Amino acid sequence: MAEKQILFIDACARKESRTRRLTESVLSHIEGRVTHLKLYEKEMFPLDENAINQRDECVACGSCEPDHLSFAKQFAAADEILIAAPYWDFSFPSLLKVYLENVTVNGITFTYTEAGIPKGLCKAGRLLYVTTAGGPITDASFGYGYVQALCSNLYGIADTEYLCAENLDIIGMDPDAILREAEAEAARRFGTGKVYNHPELSITECSREEKSRGIIVLNPVEQSSTSDT
Numbered sequence: 236m237a238e239k240q241i242l243f244i245d246a247c248a249r250k251e252s253r254t255r256r257l258t259e260s261v262l263s264h265i266e267g268r269v270t271h272l273k274l275y276e277k278e279m280f281p282l283d284e285n286a287i288n289q290r291d292e293c294v295a296c297g298s299c300e301p302d303h304l305s306f307a308k309q310f311a312a313a314d315e316i317l318i319a320a321p322y323w324d325f326s327f328p329s330l331l332k333v334y335l336e337n338v339t340v341n342g343i344t345f346t347y348t349e350a351g352i353p354k355g356l357c358k359a360g361r362l363l364y365v366t367t368a369g370g371p372i373t374d375a376s377f378g379y380g381y382v383q384a385l386c387s388n389l390y391g392i393a394d395t396e397y398l399c400a401e402n403l404d405i406i407g408m409d410p411d412a413i414l415r416e417a418e419a420e421a422a423r424r425f426g427t428g429k430v431y432n433h434p435e436l437s438i439t440e441c442s443r444e445e446k447s448r449g450i451i452v453l454n455p456v457e458q459s460s461t462s463d464t
């Protein structure tokens with residue numbers, strides 16, 4: 236049987252990202268070949284009029300291969316997709332939106348039926364969305380909600396799952412303990428009893444300084460006296 240192709244979309248800006256650490260822990264429970272797509276190391280632009288026209292022409296002729304179509308093709312071909320995206324301003328970093336714009340291509344990741352209904356063209360059976368937040372997310376997981384809507388309405392990815400670690404930057408909380416609990420949850424939910432070592436990845440530990448720096452307080456009442464953001 237062909238090896239499962241896992242696409243790890245890394246929308247984490249920071250070298251010592253806790254979101255990446257949590258996602259790598261999820262990946263350690265999943266067998267397959269991981270392609271680590273580091274968005275911050277790619278050339279990627281928001282769609283402008285030129286890019287829209289160029290991409291429509293390319294999809295219509297079916298032969299040319301501009302770089303931005305390769306993201307869509309890679310996404311459509313993956314057997315399983317993981318997105319690592321820190322919780323920024325109630326959703327995710329804008330680079331992930333730019334990536335999704337480049338991936339949502341009529342004719343590659345979705346199409347329309349003759350009745351005008353969108354039909355997914357993605358191979359993946361499951362997409363896992365992993366995030367970490369400085370404060371509580373509660374029911375404001377708009378980033379995941381948006382990705383989930385794309386999966387179910389356009390891409391045809393039926394199974395979407397969500398894993399988060401919250402309150403990492405609140406004074407008095409122990410971010411490492413919260414992350415370890417989220418990693419244990421990942422093992423319970425996605426584990427098969429085996430742990431896989433993906434050579435492309437290295438699970439990064441938070442530095443001591445990072446742990447002790449947990450000082451963002453998002454409660455507006457306390458913000459003026461204790462926030463450093």
Ligand SMILES: Cc1cc2nc3c(=O)[nH]c(=O)nc-3n(C[C@H](O)[C@H](O)[C@H](O)COP(=O)(O)O)c2cc1C
Pocket residue numbers: 247248249251252253254255321322323324325326367368369370371372403404451453
């Ligand atoms: C630009 C920016 C925006 C943020 N917005 C929020 C927010 O709206 N709510 C929240 O709880 N934390 C927010 N945070 C804190 C991050 O969610 C938190 O530190 C997260 O763990 C960072 O993930 P990382 O370690 O993978 O970079 C924000 C951080 C940054 C840098």
